[in-house]
Amino acid sequence: MQDFFAELFGAKAASSPIEPYPYQKKVAELLMQSRNLVLTAPTGAGKTWAALSPFLYARKQKRDFADRVIYCLPLRTLASSLYESTKDAIKGQQVTSTLQMGNQPNDPLFQGDVIFTTIDQLLSAYIGLPFGTSKAAANIPAGALIGAYVVIDEFHLLSYTEALPTFLDMMKRLHPYTRFLLMTATSPEPVVSALVKHLDGMSVKLQTEELEKLSTRTRSLYWRDKRMSGQDIANRHQGGRTLVIVNEVKRAQSLYFELTSILENEGRAIEVRVLHSRMFPTHREDVESWVLKAFSRDSEKEAILIATQVVEAGLDISATLLLTDLCPANALLQRVGRCARFAGQEGTVEVYSLRKGGVEHFLPYVSRQGKKEENDDYQVMLRTERALKELESGTILTHELEKQLIETVHGEIDRKRIELVMHDLFLREDQISRALIRGDADMGELVRAIDNVSMIIHHSPDEVDLHRKPEMVSMGRRGLYFFLSGLEWTKEEWENNRLIFVPRFPDAQDISARVTWEPIQSPKEVLAHMTVLLSPKLAKYHAVVGLQLQKASLNCAEADERVSEFLESGEKASIQRFSYQRETYLEHVQDVRARNREQSGKYLQATNFLSRRFRMTPEQIEEIADLATALHDVGKLGVEVQRKMRRWQTEYKQKEELELLAHTDFDGTNPEERDAYRTGNYRPPHHAVEGAVALQEWCGKTFDRKIAVPILLAIMRHHNAYSKESEAIVFCKGAREHVRKSLQGLPYEPFLKPQSIRHRLDELVSWLRNNDVLALYWYLSRRLRLADRASQQVKNEKNNGKEETDVMLS
Incomplete structure (x- = not known):
């Protein structure tokens, strides 16, 4: 397979041979033997090409393998990044790759040879509610699963209550017709063992010599018993590329303004960018493109990126310094994978406390509701904090230490979780069977508890035509509800202010009829809608930090900020209609x-x-x-x-x-x-x-x-x-x-x-x-x-x- 790897990466085998890792060969051999696999490999170990190479090699050799690859990732950012980084090599093999996501629905029927998509897109197609096409067409993308090779990257991010049981049901139901490869860097052994048994498959792990080759990179770990500030970032950044990862969007935004003010006062000209989910898609894509270049393997650029969990896994980037909020151990190691990612590199990782005045701020991993002491997620945060405090300052992160950290923090808790999932799996099977028969699947129960609302920012609802695809920003529905509740308007003010609108769709069968917008009369109304239009008086959009909600004075002039632009002109947005000939x-x-x-x-x-x-x-x-x-x-x-x-x-x-x-x-x-x-x-x-x-x-x-x-x-x-x-x-x-x-x-x-x-x-x-x-x-x-x-x-x-x-x- 060496010659094939050389061709795949554009190298000539004679002058610059590219030898696949032994585990990559083993993955290919076992998949060719029709085995389903669970692959555990560290970040930066080449899991992507371990997954894709067997399919591409089989196509080249005209060997039986799969009709298509459906490569699934937990986040849109990762799917988009992986698609961009692999499409040229895949195209060189005379194979078509496509990207299917909610904001980029380029292949809703899964017709490409290699389809990069999100886990949400895959599971929604499986249960009969595909995101990318109409419910009436649900049996078309579902049919793509038969004869497919399904790859789930970073499967540890699947929710134990929604996505994981549904995916386990898919594996069991389609076992005779579909190949599966599950990959992770940070899942504890009890979970891996349970999945291998459920798949009737095999576990593949890297051998000692392979791990030693990857160990040529060095990462030093430090615990900081304080909340991260903009001054901390300014002090710790001494050239190179600094990646800052925090747990909440609002915190990323405030750190940006604090940091840029400090740098300006110090006369330091450093490019600082922000990346999170509350950004217009075009802006987010621009930032992602900048990140992939500025933080690439050979980059010598000086830069600072302040981001949330959107960069946590899958992005092929490398920072010299990582400053991060405390987070669960499995998420932390994913973040660590963005620092000194490549062989021979050195990096520093600093983890900051989330306690202030003796009170912990564990959002979004632990909600404010319920008894936190009985919450598994709360215990995971405490265990991670305790384990990091016990490490000697400047400890070198090894693969053994990473494995020990995962087992210490997650092993017992995840073992109980996976046992409960397996015990109740027959209930999920019945749920999905009924959903496939009745067509009444519940996305919140079977895929993901969707708590997001898409927001349009515009001063004039009458000018907003949904057919023209206005730019939208995604935000947690509860977060928007609490913000609106905090306005403390009277009933009369809600009736008179008219700054928040929801769509009213026409009853007519003609889908070209315009959607109208009606003002809401109370914050509770946003809980029942997927799309909301906000006035720029309440929703400021900053070109760098994205959406910011603000309790602005209602008497102020119209905010001079960017509003949602339309992605299609009126002509392009007109409904294309089918015409027939006899x-x-x-x-x-x-x-x-x-x-x-x-x-x-x-x-x-x-x-x-x-x-x-x-x-x-x-x-x-x-x-x-x-x-x-x-x-x-x-x-x-x-x-x-x-x-x-x-x-x-x-x-x-x-x-x-x-x-x-x-x-x-x-x-x-x-x-x-x-x-x-x-x-x-x-x-x-x-x-x-x-x-x-x-x-x-x-x-x-x-x-x-x-x-x-x-x-x-x-x-x-x-x-x-x-x-x-x-x-x-x-x-x-x-x-x-x-x-x-x-x-x-x-x-x-x-x-x-x-x-x-x-x-x-x-x-x-x-x-x-x-x-x-x-x-x-x-x-x-x-x-x-x-x-x-x-x-x-x-x-x-x-x-x-x-x-x-x-x-x-x-």
């Missing part, structure tokens, strides 16, 4: 089948996994995918569907029509056509569930239930991932012959059974509790829906360049 039923089915076959290479490993699980050949699985595609629109052969489509063509479009159709001529950009189409005269009834009901008897007689059910589910949900109710349907003359012709090349002769009553397919949907049914359903749905979309997108690009989702006219 297409016969047979033309459409044949084209979608062709698109599906063209994309079969993207599902090779998923097909192989399914064939082994169902004891079929890959060719038979392909045949089932082709069959589902060929039959997906049989509901359109109903009398009422064809009558409405023909009426549209002949009456509205004034065109003679004699064929059975799949689509009519339709200009989605024309408001008059949209309005006319919505009337009862022209809009066809639904067809997806109706088609599945008509095929149910034939499918049940032809296939085993574990195959019949996924076929029917894929057909009934090829427009909406949660459809399950059908109307009565009678088929038109010639329907049987059209079905026969549409199945050309397939050895099946299905019959359609008319339905005189409505059906609710709860029993069919309940089969999603079966893991094999779920996997095959996701696989068939993804293939069918992406082929259907591809067919329409190609036609729209040829005709008028318009694009929209496949549910627009469903």
